Amino acid sequence: MRHTYNIILTTVFLSALTSCGVVNKSYKSPEMETAGLFRDEIPADTTSIATIAWSVYFHDRALQSLIREGLANNFDLRIAYTRIQQAEANLNIAKAAYFPGVSLVGQVNDRQTSAGANGTTILEHGSQQYSLGISANWELDVWGKMRSQSKARYAQFLSSQAYRDLIQTSLIANIATSYYSLLALDEQLIITRQTVTLLEENLLTMESLKEAGVQNGAGVEQSRALLYRTQVTIPALESQIRLMENSISLLLGRRPGEVHRNDLAQQSVPVDMATGIPAQTLAQRPDVRQAELSFRSAFELTNAARANFYPALTLGTATIGYESTLLSSFFQPENIFANLIGGLTQPLFARKQLTGNLKIAKAQQEEALLNFERTVLTAGKEVSDILFAYRSSLSKNEIRLKEVESLDTAVRYTQELLMAGEANYTEVLSAEQNLLQARLNRVNDKLEQLQCSVELYRTLGGGME
Numbered sequence: 001m002r003h004t005y006n007i008i009l010t011t012v013f014l015s016a017l018t019s020c021g022v023v024n025k026s027y028k029s030p031e032m033e034t035a036g037l038f039r040d041e042i043p044a045d046t047t048s049i050a051t052i053a054w055s056v057y058f059h060d061r062a063l064q065s066l067i068r069e070g071l072a073n074n075f076d077l078r079i080a081y082t083r084i085q086q087a088e089a090n091l092n093i094a095k096a097a098y099f100p101g102v103s104l105v106g107q108v109n110d111r112q113t114s115a116g117a118n119g120t121t122i123l124e125h126g127s128q129q130y131s132l133g134i135s136a137n138w139e140l141d142v143w144g145k146m147r148s149q150s151k152a153r154y155a156q157f158l159s160s161q162a163y164r165d166l167i168q169t170s171l172i173a174n175i176a177t178s179y180y181s182l183l184a185l186d187e188q189l190i191i192t193r194q195t196v197t198l199l200e201e202n203l204l205t206m207e208s209l210k211e212a213g214v215q216n217g218a219g220v221e222q223s224r225a226l227l228y229r230t231q232v233t234i235p236a237l238e239s240q241i242r243l244m245e246n247s248i249s250l251l252l253g254r255r256p257g258e259v260h261r262n263d264l265a266q267q268s269v270p271v272d273m274a275t276g277i278p279a280q281t282l283a284q285r286p287d288v289r290q291a292e293l294s295f296r297s298a299f300e301l302t303n304a305a306r307a308n309f310y311p312a313l314t315l316g317t318a319t320i321g322y323e324s325t326l327l328s329s330f331f332q333p334e335n336i337f338a339n340l341i342g343g344l345t346q347p348l349f350a351r352k353q354l355t356g357n358l359k360i361a362k363a364q365q366e367e368a369l370l371n372f373e374r375t376v377l378t379a380g381k382e383v384s385d386i387l388f389a390y391r392s393s394l395s396k397n398e399i400r401l402k403e404v405e406s407l408d409t410a411v412r413y414t415q416e417l418l419m420a421g422e423a424n425y426t427e428v429l430s431a432e433q434n435l436l437q438a439r440l441n442r443v444n445d446k447l448e449q450l451q452c453s454v455e456l457y458r459t460l461g462g463g464m465e
Contacts, residue, residue, distance in 0.1 A: 024148060024303045027296055030372055034278035037380035041275065041387065048276030050284045050460035054172050057457060059268070062261050063179050066252060070175050073253030077171055080164040087153075087160035148307065152300035159293040165464055166286035173458035175251050177451050182244045183264040184447040188440055189237045192230060195436045199227040202415070202432065206425060209418070219425030226429050230436065269449045273390065273456055275383060282376060284461025291375040295368040298361070305361040308354050382459040390452035393445060400442050407435040 049057065055064055071077065206223045209215040246256040275281065282288045410431045417423030457463065 024307070025299075027151075027299050029292060030295060030369055032373060032376050034282065034376075034380075037278035037281075037376070037383075038275060038387065039380075039384035041384070046276050046280060047274040048280055048284070048460055049270070049274055049457055050276065050281070050462040052462065054457075054463045057462065058176060060179075060262055060266065063176060066179060066248065066259070067172055067175050069252045069254070070171055071168065074167075074171050074251060075253055077164070077167050078253075080160075080167045084157070084160045084164055087157040148300045148303035152297040152304070155293045155297035155300065159290050159297065162286045162290035162293060166290060169286060169458050169461065169463040171251065172463040173454050175248065176454045178244060178248045178251065179259075179261065180264075180267065180447055180450040180454070182241065182248065182259065182261060183267065184443050185237060185241045185244060186261075187264040187443045189234065189241065191436070191439050191443065192233055192237060195432070195439075196227065196230050196234070199223070199230055199432065202428065203227055205415075205419075214421055215418075215425060222425055222429055226433065264443065264446065267446070267450055269394075269446065270453045273387070273453065275387070275456070275460060278380065281379060281383065281460050284464070285379055285459070286461065286464075288372075288375050288379055291368070291372040295365065295372050298365040298368040302358070302361040302365050305354075305358045308357065379459065383456070386452055386456045386459060390449065390456065393448045393452060396445055400438070400445055404435070404438045404442055407431065407438050411435050 054067060058064055058067065203220070203223045206215055206220045210217060210220050245259045248259050249256045411428075414423050414428045414431045418425065418428050
């Protein structure tokens with residue numbers, strides 16, 4: 001009998017060794033062709049702005065201070081940390097399945113008999129049995145099911161960290177973009193107020209010319225209307241500034257209030273925007289890593305679903321302790337007992353359910369793979385779009401500067417001609433209005449370039465300091 005028992009154990013063990021390789025497939029990261037991922041780009045240099053720490057990439061000390069505050073207090077980032085803690089707890093639960101569940105078991109068994117006489121029932125004292133011991137339950141991971149589940153949990157844990165990284169890169173980019181927008185609004189407000197001062201002086205000039213009989217009342221009223229049209233934009237700009245300050249305060253996890261800042265003139269637009277090679281970008285971007293880890297988790301859960309078709313070898317209950325009818329001699333050596341129950345469970349009538357679970361796991365794995373591929377293509381699109389927008393915006397700088405200089409000259413010339421009686425008021429008003437718009441457009445151009453530099457930094461995976 002003992003010989004037969006050993007043969008069975010050996011057979012089960014050898015079957016496990018030969019079958020594990022079939023049940024559990026080894027994970028391999030999904031491969032995807034990255035050539036041409038960045039449109040019109042053939043990068044060969046591995047240098048990338050994403051490897052630069054955010055405290056170095058952003059030179060403005062006021063902006064650095066805001067980013068530090070955001071990283072410490074932002075609610076989305078703090079929520080992401082709680083998700084990491086949840087994923088870590090789930091991982092520990094999965095790891096605990098490798099070990100037996102051990103518990104302390106105590107029991108009192110009081111057995112009494114009954115005797116009847118004259119229609120009555122009397123309970124007579126029988127016997128009492130006392131037991132105290134340690135019980136263990138354990139399922140042996142023969143087919144690697146629990147190992148695969150643990151690996152899936154580990155991938156989910158890493159995915160929660162990648163999610164935290166994704167929130168961090170987005171937070172840094174949002175703070176920087178909002179900060180630059182606030183500086184641009186400040187600059188537009190300054191330009192508008194300067195223009196209002198200029199228009200007020202022009203209105204006084206037009207009134208003097210009218211009194212001298214050089215200009216008519218229509219010219220004065222047109223000048224006054226342009227002044228009012230410009231003045232009315234100031235409250236709107238002030239409102240936008242206040243709203244932007246409140247938005248930044250929310251990103252920082254603080255109450256609405258004033259935001260300390262510098263001015264737009266102190267901000268420099270980066271010239272060298274190295275992207276590195278596409279494969280490097282994919283390794284750096286948190287959303288790509290998160291998508292790949294989701295695929296890895298689905299892959300391991302498919303392994304676990306496949307392992308459910310094979311028999312489960314369990315150490316159902318293993319108990320060791322003391323058992324006696326007398327408490328006075330309870331801990332005597334002769335009262336020690338041990339009990340071992342093992343089992344081998346092979347699913348028979350649940351096969352349709354197991355087959356369905358495996359199909360679901362495979363479909364979820366395919367879904368995760370497709371999501372990964374889409375994330376990679378989205379990353380390439382974002383980098384390509386921002387690179388083109390950035391270079392297109394840079395190409396406007398020289399032309400815009402010439403436009404502002406020409407319009408500034410035109411304003412001076414038309415004012416001189418007006419004083420000499422050789423130009424009418426419409427030419428002066430048109431030149432002044434065009435100059436204001438060109439100066440505002442120049443501010444927008446710089447804001448666009450600063451925001452492109454932030455977005456490219458984010459899309460390449462920067463900000464993981």
